[in-house]
Amino acid sequence: MIIQKTENSRISSFDPENYSFGDHFTDHMIICEYENGAWGEAKLMPYGPLPFSPSNMAFNYGQACFEGMKAYKDSSDEVYLFRVNKNFERINKSAKRLAMPEIPEEVFVGGLKALMDIDRAWIPTGEGKSLYIRPLIFATEEGLKARVSNKYMFAIVAAPATSYYSAPVSVKISDYYSRAASGGVGFAKAAGNYAASFYPTQLANDEGYEQIIWTDDSTHEYFEESGTMNVFVRIGNTIYTPPTSEKILDGVTRDSFITLAKHKGIDVRVEPIAVKDVLAAQKDGSLKEIWGVGTAVVTTAFKSYGYQGENFELPVLSEEESFALSLKKALVDIQTNAAEDPFGWREKV
Numbered sequence: 415m416i417i418q419k420t421e422n423s424r425i426s427s428f429d430p431e432n433y434s435f436g437d438h439f440t441d442h443m444i445i446c447e448y449e450n451g452a453w454g455e456a457k458l459m460p461y462g463p464l465p466f467s468p469s470n471m472a473f474n475y476g477q478a479c480f481e482g483m484k485a486y487k488d489s490s491d492e493v494y495l496f497r498v499n500k501n502f503e504r505i506n507k508s509a510k511r512l513a514m515p516e517i518p519e520e521v522f523v524g525g526l527k528a529l530m531d532i533d534r535a536w537i538p539t540g541e542g543k544s545l546y547i548r549p550l551i552f553a554t555e556e557g558l559k560a561r562v563s564n565k566y567m568f569a570i571v572a573a574p575a576t577s578y579y580s581a582p583v584s585v586k587i588s589d590y591y592s593r594a595a596s597g598g599v600g601f602a603k604a605a606g607n608y609a610a611s612f613y614p615t616q617l618a619n620d621e622g623y624e625q626i627i628w629t630d631d632s633t634h635e636y637f638e639e640s641g642t643m644n645v646f647v648r649i650g651n652t653i654y655t656p657p658t659s660e661k662i663l664d665g666v667t668r669d670s671f672i673t674l675a676k677h678k679g680i681d682v683r684v685e686p687i688a689v690k691d692v693l694a695a696q697k698d699g700s701l702k703e704i705w706g707v708g709t710a711v712v713t714t715a716f717k718s719y720g721y722q723g724e725n726f727e728l729p730v731l732s733e734e735e736s737f738a739l740s741l742k743k744a745l746v747d748i749q750t751n752a753a754e755d756p757f758g759w760r761e762k763v
């Protein structure tokens with residue numbers, strides 16, 4: 415790897431007590447370019463803008479996908495990554511679906527570790543804090559013919575993370591818009607999936623909801639995801655999450671929640687969640703919680719939801735009573751080396 419360190423660290427201008435998610439970037443970034451059918455040598459260099467023209471094929475035809483990961487510091491200032499392999503495998507699944515070249519493991523993992531090592535001073539500690547890491551691959555060839563690009567860039571940037579939502583949010587169960595279609599790219603972390611979600615989300619915001627629970631595109635009768643997160647529902651003492659599919663992202667936090675819940679002896683069912691069953695559980699009082707999970711948010715509890723013009727409140731539960739909050743704590747404790755890691759998920763950098 416080519417290493418070009420910055421001589422002007424910006425760390426002294428970063429206030430770890432006062433920032434929002436993803437609005438400051440660490441001193442360095444990784445880039446690696448693909449052309450003539452091969453990835454070149456990765457480069458660690460100062461974070462900053464890169465020159466691309468408006469005819470870049472990623473801007474025009476959307477060949478771009480990304481990952482979301484986090485690094486954590488424990489109380490002794492040691493740095494840890496979490497389930498790196500899952501993100502490595504997923505970025506290549508996304509790349510393949512978007513007809514982009516897969517990234518070699520040594521570039522992805524080597525780049526990640528080198529960046530965490532050099533920018534370790536940027537990893538904040540404290541409640542809900544970590545360093546959010548964004549690996550991405552995008553087309554870089556110039557050209558307006560709608561075809562597969564011959565040039566790409568892989569990059570990794572990192573930004574201090576703090577709570578994504580400051581309080582439980584209200585969500586709208588979609589009965590019209592959908593996030594993903596059968597045969598489409600819903601399982602991939604394609605940049606365009608997020609672009610396509612913004613307009614329906616704005617409409618939901620105008621109605622007073624912060625996020626959407628996405629339902630299936632053909633019947634709108636089944637939950638798929640929520641906002642940019644996988645979704646969980648608790649009815650009685652059983653938790654449900656839809657099975658992953660070509661329309662549902664195979665979330666690392668989702669998988670970790672399922673594993674942790676089973677480990678704690680909670681009844682977990684990975685099966686379709688019908689809107690009508692949620693409404694029926696609301697009616698008979700057995701609906702306890704609905705929440706979203708993802709790397710950026712970890713967990714966002716929903717306080718209420720709307721469906722076809724009607725609003726429904728969810729119970730307010732303490733951390734001990736809430737499966738969402740107790741599983742979140744168990745997960746963060748593993749990630750930050752505050753608890754045993756029986757699953758071998760944590761990796762010291």
Ligand code: COI
Nearest residue numbers: 482483642708709710711
């Ligand atoms: C993540 O949770 O890492 C995501 O990719 C969501 C992102 C849009 C902030």
